[in-house]
Amino acid sequence: MGTVALEDMQAAEPGEIRMAEAAKVMETAAAPDNEVRAPILTFMSGKGGAGKTISLMTIVSALSARGKKVAILEADEMRPITAWRADGLEKGTWDEEILIYTIEDADDLGVALRKADEAGADFVFIDTKGGGSDLNQTIILNSQLVIVPTALDINEMKALFRTCNYLVDAIEGYEDEVSVQILLNRTPTRDSALAATNKVGLKALVDAEMPVMTSRLPRRQVFSDLPQGGILHKYFEYCRKHPDRRVMAPEVRKAIKDADTLTDEVLSLLEPEAKEAQA
Ligand SMILES: Nc1ncnc2c1ncn2[C@@H]1O[C@H](COP(=O)(O)OP(=O)(O)OP(=O)(O)O)[C@@H](O)[C@H]1O
Numbered sequence: 001m002g003t004v005a006l007e008d009m010q011a012a013e014p015g016e017i018r019m020a021e022a023a024k025v026m027e028t029a030a031a032p033d034n035e036v037r038a039p040i041l042t043f044m045s046g047k048g049g050a051g052k053t054i055s056l057m058t059i060v061s062a063l064s065a066r067g068k069k070v071a072i073l074e075a076d077e078m079r080p081i082t083a084w085r086a087d088g089l090e091k092g093t094w095d096e097e098i099l100i101y102t103i104e105d106a107d108d109l110g111v112a113l114r115k116a117d118e119a120g121a122d123f124v125f126i127d128t129k130g131g132g133s134d135l136n137q138t139i140i141l142n143s144q145l146v147i148v149p150t151a152l153d154i155n156e157m158k159a160l161f162r163t164c165n166y167l168v169d170a171i172e173g174y175e176d177e178v179s180v181q182i183l184l185n186r187t188p189t190r191d192s193a194l195a196a197t198n199k200v201g202l203k204a205l206v207d208a209e210m211p212v213m214t215s216r217l218p219r220r221q222v223f224s225d226l227p228q229g230g231i232l233h234k235y236f237e238y239c240r241k242h243p244d245r246r247v248m249a250p251e252v253r254k255a256i257k258d259a260d261t262l263t264d265e266v267l268s269l270l271e272p273e274a275k276e277a278q279a
């Protein structure tokens with residue numbers, strides 16, 4: 001089976017997926033000139049279930065723990081963030097400082113961005129519905145950073161290439177620069193722990209100089225439980241206080257560490273000058 005996956009991976013031709021072109025368009029981050037002071041971070045993938053909502057909420061958790069004011073724009077009509085909040089409120093594990101605006105079209109986007117700005121949001125996060133749409137196109141062009149979560153298995157890699165092509169088409173020829181970063185989700189943090197086929201996938205991304213984030217989100221039970229768990233640091237306290245959940249607390253602590261590492265990298269990506277200074 002491993003051999004089939006390898007062949008499939010090699011069959012995804014670079015010409016077809018325009019990887020080098022994608023990497024070139026994707027490299028720089030600059031704030032869009034849209035009068036919103038807070039950085040706008042969008043989570044996007046062509047494939048459903050890649051981990052957009054989980055990775056968004058992981059970073060939001062870390063920022064909320066740091067006392068930052070976060071606005072989330074929910075552009076997915078399934079309303080996963082609204083449901084997340086409801087479950088969190090029930091458990092007392094939600095942070096009511098987090099603002100949520102649901103958006104269905106470009107007009108809603110404008111209104112929500114203005115409201116978030118007026119409310120003094122430090123960061124705006126946008127959770128999108130998988131795939132392309134006029135709304136997604138508008139969202140991309142208003143974002144400072146677009147994060148594309150993916151695992152390294154063959155199906156997710158193929159979907160990633162399609163997403164990259166879509167993003168290149170959306171961004172190409174546009175004045176403001178939009179930075180795109182690939183976040184490896186459900187992926188071990190150490191390369192030595194990667195399965196052989198996943199190593200091939202990672203090599204394909206590295207060889208094409210695709211912008212892959214250094215931090216990764218490993219597969220954790222805590223991440224799949226989190227939509228019913230609220231915000232990570234509050235969920236940690238909840239697990240400690242409830243005897244039947246106590247066994248999860250050390251696992252939540254590990255997830256908090258992942259969240260902090262990922263959030264630090266995201267913050268450094270939002271400040272390209274700071275990143276250059278470090279290099
Ligand atoms: N790192 C992870 N560890 C464990 N489970 C995960 C992880 N990432 C995602 N999942 C699980 O995979 C499922 C899909 O994740 P998520 O909802 O974040 O994807 P999505 O890209 O937002 O999907 P959709 O396109 O439906 O909005 C969820 O049920 C989540 O519990």
Ligand SMILES: [Mg+2]
Nearest residue numbers: 052053076080
């Ligand atoms: Mg989602």
